[in-house]
Amino acid sequence: MLGSASTLCRVRRIAGIVLAVLLLGGVVAAVVAGRQGEDKGTATKTVRGVIGSEKADFFADPDVVKALAAKGYTVKAEASGSWAMEGLDLKGYDFAFPSSQAPARQLAHKYHVQEPLPRPFYSPLVVVAHRSAADVLAGNGLATLDGRNRGTLKMRAYLDAARHDRTWQQLKGATKYGELTGALYIASTDPESSNSGALYLAASSYVAGGGKVVSGKADVERTAPLLHKLVSVQGAQQSSSDAVFRDFVSGAGNPLVLVYESQVAALLAEQHAVDDLVVLYPDTTVNSDHTVVPLDAAGRALGELLSTDPALRKLAVRHGFRPQGDAAEFVAATGDRSAYLNQKLTGVRQAPVPTSGVLHDMARRARG
């Protein structure tokens, strides 16, 4: 048995060499790709990229794979924290696709990529809560609810509570719920490695600064104590928005979790109704602009394709992202989820994001 297997191996190896000699050059890549069992018929171009974890389901969706193949692409995407991408060796990759502009700019600078960078879609940060937690927040003036599954988180009141180490048991109506004890806080990802955690600090510092974006050392200094509190209370933090959301879905983790709206919208598209879920839109939030950093021509072509191809834009909406440039697309496609989603972002203000250097500083101080 061993003998026959190794004979087979030898034959196959020889066949491989013969092929390689015959088809020297670019075609070899297609043979390799074919041997891995994909797209044997069509000659798609394999494009390799590193992406924020919240986009993993999008690229894994068979319809997305099909739509990309129709345009001649096979995308191999691997998840990484947006800020952690800077530490990766991206040799051999065609693109990086972090979750916002700041890490994208930094990567563009490192790899000498020409601006502008394609920004196919965006998603605001939201807080997911179980009904019990949302009700208690609303009963204590920290949130307002529009119906059963949607509401607005009052950031100023929340930050005030955090500043004063407010616990759940100090809030009216919390004792009914056993799980609502301990410090009141929003769980986020690690701001030093992950985008959503960093943007949480951006939004919080903007509110704490009375509507002023943090821009220099003095501002960083002034906001540091509060931001440190928001982070240190959480203990060890997850490094990806996918992980915190999965914990929430599996019933573990903190009652309030900061995620991207896209993650919630995608879950609802699959699930239709998640009864015990309330989506709280912070009255001041930050949009994550999912930004493509092309590392070569193929990467740039993919970025453009994601921005312009109607089929792919539609699929992006299915995964909960808001395509740039046309708000109506998202509103129309998420009509069935309007009980959960604030489709037009009514009453939600966008905080500007500090420059990446400042954001890094803020994150370091908050963690330290």
Add this chain to the structure above:
Amino acid sequence: MRRRPLLALAVATAALLTACTAEAEHKDDPAAPKPGTLRVLASSELSDMTAVFDRVRKDTGVTIRPTYMGTLDAVDLLARGKADGAYDALWLSSDDYLRLRPEAAKKVVSETPVMSSPVAVGVKPATVRALGWKPGSVTWSQVEQAVQDGRLTYGMTDPARSNSGFATLVSVASALSGAQSALTDADVAKATPRLKEFFKGQKLTSGSSGWLATAYRRRGTVDALLNYESVLEGIPGLTVIRPRDGVVTADYPFSSLAATGARTREDVRKVTADLRTDAVQQLITETTHRRPVVPSVRPAAGLDTARRRELPFPGSRSVADGLLDSYENELRRPSRTVYVLDTSGSMEGGRIAALKKALAGLTGDFRDREEVTLMPFGSAVKSVRTHVVDPGDPEAGLDAIRRDTDALSADGGTAIYTSLEQAYDQLGAGKDAFTSIVLMTDGENTAGAEAGDFDGFYRALGGSRREIPVFPILFGDSSRSELQHIADLTGGRLFDAQQGSLDGAFEEIRGYQ
């Protein structure tokens, strides 16, 4: 404070390989990289996932080859760069501790949580009734009260070796310290007196969840086990309670490593995508009692879905390591061990040198308050020397152990059973400690009492001495069946230093002492 030396305890599993590549020629080396096989550095809790591994292989063509290791050891390996090139992926019960070590955390590219399981308390139904507990509303304080009243004893795994033990320790410390947010050094210090009381109730310790369950069944007098819900659900006849005031939950992130190539990471991607499919999530929750992370799959029957507060994991290494250190050296009951060491003539040369080296390695690992007795034997016991690691001056005791180790010399026959009987006599009854006997021999019994005599001796022992397990180490030409019999008879566990190293075996036993 002393840090224990982190020795990697690798127990590699066998793997099938049929790959048509140059690597196929290295078939004998289980550590060699192979396309289509992921060498996964994994928590030992994952050894119940075989059915899932098989399913993943069928779905993706990728073989998962786990090497089981404690979290601390695995994180240390990563931090020192020793996992680079040796492993293709990481799959711990939780990456919480990993994140406290930036040198290790930066070795990880992406983490995909696959399933979850909270820390829980598995209690005998009779005890639940006697305590008047309602399983849905029990708190850690009630558990603490029951321990204080002498109405509850329990077993848990060693936090330094097993992730389940570590998560349990953090849960208990967080809950009993009254900390409202992530634990700080001050919280731990404040909680120390209460924790000391709490850990007086711990009557069983183990380096692995599997042996803990076996020892629990055998002992019969322990009321409860603290472990992950998934482990406890797998032990028939336990009422599984998730304390109402909070738990630490493992989320089992399958993680890809920065030092690997694109092709390996593509295999990791395939595997994680498959693990998240409804079918595999269903298989996971049904076969392992863990909770799914996709909303379309319901947790297996029997897993209560009422919410629990998640206790935050410490955010700094100093807090986590400090807690572990006080558990080992201050909070837990001390250990008390007789090392019955074969120094017969056949140990001459390399073997006795290996023994001396292994024992010298252990001296860095003995805990404060630990009582160590060295009992070398040949045709009879040669000497009995007992040392205690005094918290006021730990080095004095450790130096004495090193001196005695140095003085060991090989001569005489092999009186295994007579020496074991003497070890039991030496231990007597009484002291409040985790008491055990380690037996290292390189040959078969040639002098003194026979196996049958020892069986009779053991069966005639009084209750508390019969609870002392023997952990035999298979070494040199010793007989597996003879030593396995001793382990089975006394409720111990056999450790293999014929396949693995003598250092490794001694080190692994530490988790059971």
